[in-house]
Amino acid sequence: MSRPGQSSRLLICCTALIVCQFVSQLSQAGVIRDKLMERRAQQSEMEEEEAATNGPRFKLPPGTRVLEDVAYGSDAKQKMDVYLPASAGDHSAVRLPVIFMVHGGAWAIGSKTHNKVVENKVARWLPKGFIFISINYRMLPQLLAREQAEDVARALAMAQSKAAEWGGDPDQFIIMGHSAGAHLISLLSTSPDMVAQFGVHPWLGSVSLDSAAYDIPAIMATKHYGFYDKAFGTDPAYWRRSSPLHALNTAGAPFLAVCSSKRPDHPCDQADYFVKRANAIGMRASVLPQARSHGDINQQLGLENSYTQAVEDFMASLSPAIRRHLE
Template identity: 55%
Template structure:
C-alpha cells in the first residue's frame, strides 16, 4: 500500500480511489454509495466543462470565420465543394443577430425545387455562431453535391432571449427561408429542420408544437433531425440533480419547464423525427430521446432514435463525413421522401 494512504481511514481510502478512477475515466470498479455520489459530482463537473468548452469553441470558430468571410458572396469556401455560392447575413428580423447564411451548390449541380436543410447551432442557449466549422463544413460538403440548399441561422440568445423565444426566432427564420426558397432554387415543401445541442432542443420544441411555427408564418416541413439534445423533458431534468447551465436557460418556474419540454408538448403526430444521441455521454441523452420517440410512435408519427458512440461535439461535426452515421441519416431522409437525392 502506498505510504500516503496509511493516514486515511478505510472509507476515505475508498473515496479517494474512486475519485482517482473517475478522473482517469475508469468506471468498472466496485463503488460504495458515498463514493458513487462523489464520482457523480466529478462526472457532472467534467460534462459541464465539456459543454462550456464546446460553446467557447463554437463562438471562437464563428468569430474567426466571420472575420474572413464577412460581406462576401459567390465565393469558394475552404472545405466546401468548388463553386459553392454563399449568401451571407440575410436578415429575417430587425436585430443584427437575426440573420442566416445560405449555401448553394455550384451552378452545374443546382436545379429547381432542391430540398433545403435549415441548421440551428448549439451553445447552451447562450453562445455559438452560424459560421462555426462544426456547424456547417461537413454537412454542406456532403449535401450540396447532392443538390441540397444548406442554410445556417443565428438567433438571439441568453441572457436577453430565453429558449422559448429562441424557438420562435427559429420559426421566423424558417418562415422567411420558405418564402424565399424559390429564389435559391429550393422547394418550399422540402424543408428539413436540423439542430445540434441547444439548437436540437429548439427544433424539437417546434417539432412537438408546430403551432409555434405556424404562428410565425411557417409551412409544415418535411422532417426534423435533432442532433444530441438532452432536454426533451425539461421538467424532469429540473426536478432532479442537473447541470448548472440549465438553471440559466430554464429558470425556476415549473410552468416554463412544461412549456419548453418537447416530450410534454407533443400531443399529436407531426413531421417525421430523427433523434441522434450520444451513447457515451454521462447524462445519458439517449434515454430522453428514446422516451420522446416512443411517445411519437404511439401517436402514429414516423420517429427513430440513432444512438452513436461519439462525443457531443463529434455528433455535430462528424455528420457529413463518409461514415455509417451519415449513411443512416441519409437512409432516414429517403424513408421520409424517396424522391430526395
C-alpha cells in the same frame, strides 16, 4: 496511566474522528467530481463557440455561392447564411431541396459559421443538389430557450418564403439542429401553435443531433447542469412550455433523434422515451444511437461513414425528390 474505560472511549473518539474526516473527504471529492463533470458537460455543450467571422473559414465545393447574413429580423443576431450549389438558379424547372441547420452552444453561444456546423455537411450535400441554410438566433441572456425557438421559427418561415428565389423548393425542407439547437428544432417539431404563429409551412422531417433536453421538467426536478437554470429559469410552467415531450400532443413530421451513447448524462434515455411517446400518437420517429462524442455527432455528419449513411437513409425516406438527390 489511563484506565481501560478511558482507553476505550479515546479509541472510539479517535475512530469517529477518522471516520468523519474520511466522510468529509469523500463528500468533498464528490463535490469536486460533480463540478468537473459539469464543467466537461458545459465545455461539450458549448463547443460550437468560435470567434466571429466574416464568412466561412473552410473550403467550399466548386461553384458554391454564399448569401451571407440574410436578415430575418431587425436584431443583429437574426441572420442566416444560404449556401447555394452550382445547380441553384440555373433556370432549371427542378427546385432544390433545402437543409435548414440550427447551431448549438448551451443556448448561450455558438455561430452559424462554425466549421463543425457547416463544413462537412456542405461538402456532402451541396454537390448532391441541396441548398444548405445555417442560422444565428438571439441567445442567453437576451432570450430564454422557448423564445429562442420562436426566433428559429421566424427564420424558418422566412427561408421557406424566399426558397423559390434561391432555386429551392419550399415544400422540400429538412430541419436539423445540434445540441441546444436540437432542442429548439425538437420544440418546433412538437409545437404546431408556435409554427402557425410565425407562418411556418409543413416541412418534410426533423433531424435532432444529440439533444439531452426532451423532458425539461424531469431535468429541472433532479440534479442537473447549471446552464439549464440559465436557459429555462425557475418557473415549472415555463419548463413545461419549453419541453418538447410535454408539447407532443399531435403527430408532426417524421423525426430522427441521433444521440451519443458516450455522454455521462445519457441523452439516449431521453431520446428513447420521447420517440416512444411520438410513436404512440402516430408520429414516425426513431432513435439513432452513436458511440461518438457530442462534438463528433455534429462534425462527422457528412463524412463518408455509416452514421452519415443512416441519416441519409432517413432523409431519403421523406420524399421521392430527396431520394433522387441522394442516389
